[in-house]
Amino acid sequence: MLSTILKKLGVSVATIFGASLFAFILLRKVPGDPARAIAGDTATPETIAALRKSMGLDENILVQYGKYMESIFRGDFGFSYSTGTPVGTLLSQRLPATLELGLLSVIIAIGAAVLTAGMAVYSRRRWPDKALRISSSLAMGSPPFWIALLALMVLSIQFGIFPGPEGRLSPGVIKPPAVTGLFTIDSLLAGQWATFGNALWHLVLPAAVVALGPFAFLSRLYRNQLRGTLRETFVTVARSHGLRRFPVFNRHVAPHGLLSLLPAASLLFADLLAGSLLVEKVFGWPGVGSMTADAIIQKDFAVVQAVLLLAAILYVVVTLLADVLMAAADPRTRVGAR
Amino acid sequence: MTAVAVTPASPARSRPIRSFLKRDAALTLTLSLLAALILLTLIGPFLWRVAPDDINLSAVLQPPSVAHPMGTDDTGRDVLARFLAGGRTSMLAGLGIALIGAVVGCVTALLAGSMRGWVDTVFTWLTNSILCFPAILLAMAIAMALQPGVTAAVIGLSLHSFPWYMRTLRGEVMRLYGQDFIRSTTALGAHPGRVLFRHVFPHLVPIMILQMAAVFGAAVLSLAALGFLGLGAQPPTAEWGEMITEGQQFFLTGQWWIAGFPGLGLLVAVTLTTLIADRAREVLDPRGEFTQAK
Numbered sequence: 001m002l003s004t005i006l007k008k009l010g011v012s013v014a015t016i017f018g019a020s021l022f023a024f025i026l027l028r029k030v031p032g033d034p035a036r037a038i039a040g041d042t043a044t045p046e047t048i049a050a051l052r053k054s055m056g057l058d059e060n061i062l063v064q065y066g067k068y069m070e071s072i073f074r075g076d077f078g079f080s081y082s083t084g085t086p087v088g089t090l091l092s093q094r095l096p097a098t099l100e101l102g103l104l105s106v107i108i109a110i111g112a113a114v115l116t117a118g119m120a121v122y123s124r125r126r127w128p129d130k131a132l133r134i135s136s137s138l139a140m141g142s143p144p145f146w147i148a149l150l151a152l153m154v155l156s157i158q159f160g161i162f163p164g165p166e167g168r169l170s171p172g173v174i175k176p177p178a179v180t181g182l183f184t185i186d187s188l189l190a191g192q193w194a195t196f197g198n199a200l201w202h203l204v205l206p207a208a209v210v211a212l213g214p215f216a217f218l219s220r221l222y223r224n225q226l227r228g229t230l231r232e233t234f235v236t237v238a239r240s241h242g243l244r245r246f247p248v249f250n251r252h253v254a255p256h257g258l259l260s261l262l263p264a265a266s267l268l269f270a271d272l273l274a275g276s277l278l279v280e281k282v283f284g285w286p287g288v289g290s291m292t293a294d295a296i297i298q299k300d301f302a303v304v305q306a307v308l309l310l311a312a313i314l315y316v317v318v319t320l321l322a323d324v325l326m327a328a329a330d331p332r333t334r335v336g337a338r
Numbered sequence: 339m340t341a342v343a344v345t346p347a348s349p350a351r352s353r354p355i356r357s358f359l360k361r362d363a364a365l366t367l368t369l370s371l372l373a374a375l376i377l378l379t380l381i382g383p384f385l386w387r388v389a390p391d392d393i394n395l396s397a398v399l400q401p402p403s404v405a406h407p408m409g410t411d412d413t414g415r416d417v418l419a420r421f422l423a424g425g426r427t428s429m430l431a432g433l434g435i436a437l438i439g440a441v442v443g444c445v446t447a448l449l450a451g452s453m454r455g456w457v458d459t460v461f462t463w464l465t466n467s468i469l470c471f472p473a474i475l476l477a478m479a480i481a482m483a484l485q486p487g488v489t490a491a492v493i494g495l496s497l498h499s500f501p502w503y504m505r506t507l508r509g510e511v512m513r514l515y516g517q518d519f520i521r522s523t524t525a526l527g528a529h530p531g532r533v534l535f536r537h538v539f540p541h542l543v544p545i546m547i548l549q550m551a552a553v554f555g556a557a558v559l560s561l562a563a564l565g566f567l568g569l570g571a572q573p574p575t576a577e578w579g580e581m582i583t584e585g586q587q588f589f590l591t592g593q594w595w596i597a598g599f600p601g602l603g604l605l606v607a608v609t610l611t612t613l614i615a616d617r618a619r620e621v622l623d624p625r626g627e628f629t630q631a632k
Contacts, residue, residue: 011466018467026483137616141609143559145566146582146601149589157590274472278563282586292475293567296482304479308471315470 004327012316019312024065027301027308028057072309078302082295087306090291096181097168098280098287102272103182104207105214110265112211113218114258121226122249132219139216145278148209152282155205162205165284173198206283210276214268221264225257232256259329266322270315273307365617372610375603379425388416390423391574399593409595411584421599424576428558428607431492435557436550438496443503443549444542450504451511452534462508465501473498474560481569488561488577491570495560499553506549507542514538544622551618555611562604578604 043051052058059067071078077087120132156162163170168183176187176195183199229235230253238248268275277289284290288307295303383390394414402409408417450461468476477494484490514520515538523533564570565579573580578600585596 014463015466015470018463019470022467023471023479026479137609137612138605140612141555141559141605141607143562143566143579143582143601143604143608145563145579146597146604149582149586149597150601153590153594271472274474277474278566281567292478296478297568299482304482308475308479311472311475312467312470315472 001327005324008320008323012320016313016316019316020069020309021065023305023308023312024068025061027305028061028064077306080295080300080303082298082300082303087302090303091288091306091310094286094288094291097285098273098276098289100168100182100184100203101207101210101276101280101285101287102269104203105210105272105276106265106269108207109211109214109218109268110261112215113222113261114254117219117222117226118249118254121223121230122246129223132223136216136219139212142212144209144213144275145282147212148206148279148282151205151209163202165282166202167284167286168202169195169198170202206276206279206285210272210279213275214265217268218261218264222257222261225260226253229253229256259326262326262329263319263322266318270311270318273311273314362617362621365614365621368610368613368617372607372614375425375607375610376429379422379429382422383419383426386418386422388419390419390576391415392419399588401593402595408599409593411596412588417581417595417599420576420581421578421603424571424578424581424600425603425607427488427571427575427577428561428579428604431488431561432554432558434492435495435499435561436554438492439499439503439553440546440550442496443500444507444539444546446500446504447507447511447542448534448539451508452515452530452538454512458508461504465504468498469501469505471498473556474563477560477564478567478569481564486569486572488571488575491561491564494564495557499557502553503546503549506545510542510545511538514541548615548619548622551611551615555608555615558604558611559608562600 057064068078075088077091079085080087080090083090116132120128123129151162152165156164169175173195176183176190176192176199179186179189184196184203187193187195187199235248235253238252239245273288276285276287277293279285280287280289281293288310292304292307294300295307392415394410397406397410397414399412400406400410400414406416406418408421410416411420446461446465450458471479473495476498477491480494480497481487481490484493520533520537523537524530528537561570562577562579562582565577565581566583568580568583571577571580573584581600582597585593585598585600588594589597
């Protein structure tokens with residue numbers, strides 16, 4: 001068990017190192033000159049040279065990388081010139097909004113996938129399974145930003161069920177006192193029910209759109225798992241011992257496949273930063289995704305670099321956690337087990 | 339017949355595939371629909387002879403009619419003409435990404451799987467490092483670093499697609515090298531190159547086809563996402579994602595057709611690809627050995 005964790009940890013560290021180096025070289029070497037991008041097209045060569053020196057761009061790329069990593073470990077992610085704030089501050093302002101959106105969409109995706117796949121497999125008729133297959137294919141093929149627009153048009157503007165693209169709270173609603181930064185949880189902690197309702201009302205539609213793709217993927221996976229498990233001998237044994245169909249399904253078959261969802265769900269969670277990017281942009285959600293989209297259009301290298309690094313670390317940490325959990329839960333997946 | 343053309347197959351294989359298509363109605367239907375869509379976007383501009391960037395200020399924001407089957411946008415451009423031109427951009431770029439990824443991924447997989455040692459370690463490390471970035475984020479960063487446009491988008495998305503191929507194919511190459519038929523070929527004195535290309539490579543082809551279908555669908559979507567953010571095709575080049583951005587503000591005020599049709603095109607193209615990939619997986623990979631996570 002320990003050797004499994006240590007080995008995976010080593011690979012993770014190497015991967016993060018590779019990813020950070022890759023992102024660094026990509027953004028330092030390919031674009032020509034960040035200094036020129038900051039100073040603008042009208043800047044004199046002297047200004048650019050001075051700026052290059054102050055940014056440390058005149059040094060060896062590996063020395064620059066070393067300095068960059070050193071400042072990262074000090075918690076300094078660089079300076080965003082397009083907004084005039086340190087990147088660390090920006091991230092801490094934006095991260096809770098994305099986290100809140102991501103968490104709810106993961107909950108929606110897993111919940112909906114488990115329920116629909118369970119019902120489709122439990123039902124002996126063919127149409128629920130067909131319906132699931134078609135709807136999940138459609139959900140996988142739908143461009144999230146277009147679905148977001150469609151949802152806004154139909155549900156917010158035509159029928160007024162959900163708020164328009166106005167961010168996390170209606171204008172005029174005061175933010176709950178910050179504890180976690182997640183407005184729904186903070187308002188609950190403060191006992192502000194009206195604010196909680198407002199925050200949740202703003203959250204549901206974007207979260208559902210973000211959840212669409214992951215839901216499709218997970219429901220297919222879980223459906224296949226369930227169908228495979230139903231053929232196992234322990235199911236036949238349980239049934240032949242006189243257990244009814246539903247308890248067998250609910251107690252033995254359904255939990256059996258849940259574990260296999262863990263690695264896939266962790267991958268999807270790691271990908272949420274990208275998945276929510278466009279949806280945040282459409283809904284005017286003040287999260288990391290819309291910040292990244294703006295930073296890229298503004299050519300704000302420090303922000304993009306920090307987000308790339310963050311995404312890579314998130315991915316590696318989440319997959320490592322999933323691996324360790326899997327190894328703990330299922331001895332067959334441990335290193336050297338086979 | 340057009341359906342057969344989409345499935346790359348050697349002559350020896352084409353007969354079973356043809357008879358198979360006859361029996362598998364669902365696959366035949368989805369394949370022909372996708373082929374029809376691709377064909378439409380490729381030859382459509384010759385059939386619908388309206389220039390995609392022809393501005394006509396006397397026919398602005400017209401709803402779909404006989405003269406403009408998909409309506410016109412805010413500068414009076416014909417949406418159908420732009421839909422066809424944009425589809426061509428999306429399809430060709432998607433195919434390009436799937437192909438580039440397949441070639442690079444296959445070469446690196448063959449190198450890593452046959453040479454092993456440090457070559458394998460370096461390639462695995464490299465692909466792991468690339469794969470921990472979300473595809474769209476990496477492509478966005480590359481579009482920013484280079485000049486935003488279709489070329490940068492294709493480079494960025496290919497860079498993220500080749501590790502998927504490499505990862506799956508490498509495992510298969512390693513598995514094949516342990517098989518008796520490869521070992522006996524080597525023992526008979528066959529040149530390592532001959533073993534690699536005549537005996538190992540043909541086994542990779544079905545897996546590559548499966549992955550290409552998956553990569554194509556994902557690439558078309560990511561490309562549109564980049565276009566939507568203004569990092570893919572640059573106006574006035576028509577591309578489905580870019581068209582959705584242009585129609586975004588009108589979408590919310592009732593002129594749904596400008597952004598509606600390109601979105602529908604994307605939905606249909608990618609859903610068809612998913613269905614085909616699903617079915618092909620059941621045929622080419624019945625044991626589910628190469629089913630990848632994404």
